[in-house]
Amino acid sequence: MTPGRRSSTFTRLLRHGFTDASAAERLLETAGLGAVRDDPVLLDALGATADPDLALHGLARLLEAQPDPTARRELLDTLTGSKPLRDRLLGVLGASTALADHLARHAGDWQALVTYEPRDLHPGVEEFERGLAEAPDPVSLRVAYRRCLLSIAARDVCGTIDLAETAAELADLATATLRRALALASDAAPDDAALCRLAVIAMGKCGGNELNYVSDVDVIFVGEAVEGADEAKALRAAGRLASHMMRICSETTVEGSIWPVDANLRPEGRNGPLVRTLSSHLAYYQRWAKTWEFQALLKARPVAGDLELGADYVDAVGPLVWQAAERENFVADVQKMRRRVVENIPVAEVERELKLGPGGLRDVEFAVQLLQLVHGRTDASLRSGSTLGALRELAAGGYVGRADATQLADAYRFLRSMEHRIQLYRLRRTHLVPEDEADQRRLGRSLGLRADPVAELNREWKRHAAVVRRLHEKLFYRPLLDAVAQLAPGEVRLSPEAARERLVALGYADPAAALRHLEALASGVTRKAAIQRTLLPVLLGWFADSADPDAGLLNFRKVSDALGKTPWYLRLLRDEGAAAENLARVLSAGRLAPDLLMRAPEAVALLGDGDGGGLEPRLRPHLEQEILAAVGRADDGEQAVAAARGVRRRELFRTAAADIVGSYGTEAQTVEANQGALVDLVGGAVSDLTAATLAGTLRAVVRDGWGDTLPTRFAMIGMGRFGGHELGYGSDADVLFVHEPQDGADEREASDAANRVVSEMRRLLQLPSADPPLLIDADLRPEGKSGPLVRTLKSYEAYYRRWSLVWESQALLRAEPVAGDEELGRRFVELIDPLRYPERGLGDEAVREIRRLKARMESERLPRGADPKLHTKIGPGGLSDVEWTVQLLQLRHGWEVPGLRTTRTRAALRAAREAGLISAEDTATLDEAWVLATRVRNAVMLVRGRAGDTFPSHSRELAAVGRYLGYGPGHAGDMLDAYRRTARRARAVVESLFYQD
Incomplete structure (x- = not known):
């Protein structure tokens, strides 16, 4: 061959889209392909395929497989003379190596593509059955x-049929295949076939007439005995026939496999019998079925076997499907199943997941099915098994805007077309977009993207996925606003009844009130109403995902009414996505955080500070500085405490919001570490805030009574949870008061001044307020309630030297200065260290006394009627159990283990483990129990707005506690079981x- 000839061929191949023109040129020089090289029509046809290199290679293999030169010449002549065959055959060869392999093995099958008649364009089940009828065994x-x-x-890649027609033909072919496989199974076991009636019900995409090229075919089997036959024997026979039919389709032979037949959607899944009677199916669905099972039945369709029995099955289960939306937690169950699907995607594959990832095909299907189940109860036109068909009917009925339906359908068609072409290449079941550039080029060209296939493919894919993500959230909620907003003529409007139905399905207990709130927020033509109509569809979904959607929406209306004229409020929610979601979570999580926010609505701004830094608790020095500055500006003590309370209110909201947001979305995860971090966050933040508030109150009292200087030094010592940095939202502040007269001061005057300070602080802090109370509890002082509120340092020293009991040494383990004179606080700690960390530890008698005291507390302090196993403080495995165990270790070993000299329970527990005093396993058990009990107490305060040591009895409050702890709707029982189990292990x-000993 001359260089000129080679150069000319090479250039032509590049122009026709070949990526490896050198290899293609060498292939065209082989025997039998000269006609292709010299025929511009064939080269043009190859260039029009998804992958010209692949198509040429497949054609070479097909020609080589022909039995003789005459057959090869017939194939080439037919290709040259028949454009339909040329487009079909080369189109398939350029898109699918798997079908090229089939043609190379079965060299005459290309002739199946020769016919080009109108009836050939859309074959149905009967035509496919005729094509399979001559197959005498699984291989054939x-x-x-x-x-x-x-x-x-061939019809698909040439554009003769569209996506919906392709998917329907694939479902029809699956139907014909199931029928032929069942016939082969029946021929192999005629006695079994004579005993029973067996119906095959297609589910999933096959049932919906929207099958993929490669997919499991989901089925359910229904069996009945023929007249006069024993039912048990008949069902066993039906089971054998069903199993044989599944093997025929699923098993791999020399010709590969067809597809797996999956019967796991049957009642009880793989643990249930393969074949049931119709009455057995109904009994299960009426008593035991979960929401997802009714969602799956949306697409149920009889396809093989006894079609009359199959129709009876579909007619019987249909009414149950359309009652599913009335089930408790219906929408939450559907949403939870969708979240679980996303959570199970490997992290490395999420961005390439075409079906299951965010913005993928499953988002479209879930949204459409959810709307069908809610509105299909009263509108039978919505009961299509096809996603695109159902979407058309939803738009026609006004449940989805026509523009939204069109966009969603276009996105669905594009994504499904991508999925089809990806699977067609090797006929493998996959939903991952390939990473290789050559694969992406072929995929893009197969979809008609020719200018820059890779770039266009990724651009279109991302665009459609973004549309799906947006509309997935919008579809279910937007029409609710349209039902109450002032719409332009011709826009879609849900009827009030349909809007109420949708709200009930979402979990709103008072749909009429919810509609009133929506009308108040979104009606009108103002800019404010327009922004609300943008925000509310997503907010409604977040509210619905909580335990109390009604409270979330009501609270949002209150905040919006309070801040509606503030220019930054709606802009914050609109422009900072985290702010809107965080607000929705906080407003629907219980009473405490919304109540705090209602008294300081401007704190909404904390929810949108960049990447969430606005929810980071502030450090104690910063808090104290702000409170002292506010106190300094106040005219008197009452104003000063009111100012300090304002800071406390805002910071309590910040902490509660951080806690709620951090707690959200933890189901299906290992959350122990996260829960522990949140406990530490709340305990540290509330303790620091309490200390700063007390410091500010002390400053106000001293200033009003004595100017700048008291006649005595004065310090407050935090005790209990306060000293341990473990305060909860509803905890009292346990303290000791200590003073020491200034040099030269009269001792009586100093003592009177110290007592007046304490009395005035308690009075100011007890003034009526809607804020959570801050109560000072000094009952841990020497002599308890009978002893003086304030003592000098020398008095403490004398008392502890002569009269101190072992329980007081134990209480002092958590003593830490929190406010007042720092030097005096430090000296108090030096005084008590020998008591709480006694040299050589505790004697046997002291240990017995501690055990006796604990037993007495357990028997005397448990509230009457309370379930001990669910009491977080005194119950077995609760806070008291863990803390007394840790404190006994501190008393015994604190003198020799420096790490035990801490006021914090979890830190002491870790130190005990590191010192070998407790095993790692036991440490983890106690830590988990302590964290969980603390979380429950915090949850109760957040949900009810008042403190409590046990779980709420009201179902909605209990569900809200469960949501905070990571349990989804309907799983409150699981939460209680988990608490009992954790506490039981800790008690052991x-x-x-x-x-x-």
């Missing part, structure tokens, strides 16, 4: 199946460590 059935698949793929450790 696979060959016949691939031959039929070849004809579908306590029995071993605390009560045994």
